[in-house]
Amino acid sequence: MEANSPTLGFLLHDVARLLRRRFEQNARGAGLTRSQWQVLAYLSQNEGINQTGLADLLEIEAVTLGRIVDKLETQGLVERLPHPADRRSWILHLTPAARPALAQVRRLGDITRGEALVGVSEADTWSLLNTLQLLKSNLAQACEVPVCTQKRASHG
CATH class of the missing domain: 1.10.10.10 (Winged helix-like DNA-binding domain superfamily/Winged helix DNA-binding domain)
Structure with missing residues (x-):
């Protein structure tokens, strides 16, 4: 990028x-x-x-x-x-x-x-929606774990 x-x-x-x-x-x-x-x-x-x-x-x-x-x-x-x-x-x-x-x-x-x-195809629209739903799910799960626990787990 x-x-x-x-x-x-x-x-x-x-x-x-x-x-x-x-x-x-x-x-x-x-x-x-x-x-x-x-x-x-x-x-x-x-x-x-x-x-x-x-x-x-x-x-x-x-x-x-x-x-x-x-x-x-x-x-x-x-x-x-x-x-x-x-x-x-x-x-x-x-x-x-x-x-x-x-x-x-x-x-x-x-x-x-x-x-x-x-200008966005139907296939790209569905791909976008699926990707956004996955991002939402990932972030919702991440928000359930305290940040200090996440940092310790990644450094452990």
Whole structure:
């Protein structure tokens, strides 16, 4: 690799940032922010999760998620229900009104991905997705091991 070539981390960061920016441009005027779209998308995959669990999945503070959920609840897209076993906790569900919004966000995501993948063959797309999934798995496993243990193991 050339000295001036972008590193994997910088390149992944730049691509993710540009995907977010382009999605926001495509979604402008759709009535929700990217953060609100993201909450709806994650919640659709994790119905019945509590706010703390959803905040962890999104890697945001619970207070930040609470404000987003407040807005989505006001718009009639999300409802908070009492947790059956914990009076201090709320579980989150999408309302029927959220279904058309989710369909819209999926269409916007398809448009954005299509723009990103112009000129990339289907085979290369699958290869990219498989490679990224492997990187994610490798890093998730590595994150489970404390760094000091990793360093000792490599020097031992």
